Amino acid sequence: MNTQIILDTYVDNIIQIMTPYGSGTGFIIGDLIITNSHVVGGLKKVVISSKQIKRVIAQVIYDDPDYDLAFIDSRYEVIKNPLKLSTNLVKNGDTVIAIGHPYGLNYTSTEGIVSKSSRLYEDLEYIQIDAAINPGNSGGPLLNIYGEVIGVNTFIIQNANNLGFALPYFYVQETLENFKKLDARNIIKCPSCKNLIKEQEIKNDYCPQCGTKLEVAKQRRKGYIPTGATKLMEEILDSLGVNVTLSRRSQASWRVDQGSARVEINYYENGIIIGDSKLCRIPQENIEKIYDYLLSENEKLSYLQFSINENSIYLSYLIVDSSLTFDEGKIAFDRLFKLSDKYDEILINEFKAIKLKRDEEDE
Incomplete structure (x- = not known):
């Protein structure tokens, strides 16, 4: 099978994983989502999404910093073409396909070859590949030409051209078997003695073995x-009925959907907090009427302001972190959420503004 056919066939198995520390990839094997330990960032709960799974909170039930593996439990529909671990020997020169979400670019597949089938690194074997993998690919599957999982894309060499490494399938198989023998959840593998430890048996964060x-x-x-200010922002969002965990894109970034509008909130290193709602695009006709309307509305608005960047219309709220208070922030963001949807509808229906298109996987 070629790369596009493999992606189309198995795309339902590919999971995007988001935490406050960043994002990565996972994939479904049986009744579990497989990913890297460093992707889940030591958290018990992460946010996942896929073609079949809307953005939901899922439980990390196994964490193995030794192999850099983690298992996530989540409920999903039966997949038409499930992924399976390979049982075939990986050889130098084999064609491979890496699938993941590099830099947030969902469902990206890259093709390459196995540069070295067994590269020893810190006492573990890895598959060295030249397929392009980048931040966000971590935890995603490395497939052979038959669509079988031969490894988990784990790390790259910085500032090197297409030098990636995947944990081989046999480590994944071994880990799955040992984990399922315990018939328990919330398991941590000790990187020293290699024992699988039930979390409830750990005292003061020390391995009991x-x-x-x-x-x-x-x-x-x-x-x-x-x-x-990050804590205060999340308290404000929570008070407005926003599920903070699901809306969080990073430690200083949130996304809130309101009707047809989407509000992006970012807290920058210079102390500026900006809530931006990118509404719609200006039409080719009656542009003067839209400008007049936006200017007249700006005179009426408090806290918020319209602006145009290139041909997109924005409704925004800007404040410095030292000036942010719970009460004022709540008023401002409540208005931003409610008015974004309202103005989007007005601009589209009354002024024939152009509705924004979004990547279907970014909904």
């Missing part, structure tokens, strides 16, 4: 805790 400090246990116990 060998006494090694388990950093992943500490991370899972603490979870993600926002601070400062």
Whole structure:
């Protein structure tokens, strides 16, 4: 099969995983989602989405920093063409396909070859490939020409041209078998003694078998805790009925959909917080009428303001973090959410503005 056929056949198995620390890829094998440990970032809960799964919160039930593997539990419909782990020996020169979400570009597939089928790195074997993989590809499947999973795309060499490494399928198979033997959830693998430890048996974040400090246990116990203006922003969003976990795109970025409008909120390093709703595009006709309307509305608005960037119309709220208060922020963002949808409809229906198109996977 060629690359496009493989992607079309198995795309329903590919998962996007989002945490406050970044995003990555996962894939379904049996009743679990497989990904890298570093993708889930030591969290018990992550946000996932796919062609079949709308953005939902899912549980990380196994974390293995030794192999850099993690398993996520989630409910999904039966997949027509499920992925399977390969049982075939990987050879130098084999054609491979990497699928993932590099830089947030959903369902990207790249083709390459196996540069070295067994490259030893820190006591583990990896498949070295020249297929282009980038941040966001981590945790995604590496497939052979038959659509079988031969590895998990795990890391790249920085500033090197197409030098990627995938954890081989046999490590994944071994881990799945050991995990399922326990018939339990919330398991951590100790990177020192290699034992699988039930999380409830861990005290003070130390392995009960060998006494090694388990950093992943500490991370899972603490979870993600926002601070400062980020904490205040999330308190404001929560008070407005926004599911903060689902809306969070990073530690300082949130997305809220209201009707046909979408509000992007970003907290920048210079202390500026901007809530932007990109509404619609200006039409080719009656442009003067739209301009007059926007200018007249700007005179009436408080907290918010219309602007035009290139040919897109924005409704925005801007504030410095030191000036943000809970009460004022709540008023401003409540208006931004409600008026974004209202104005989008007005501009489209009354002024024939052009409705925005979105990537279907970004809904």
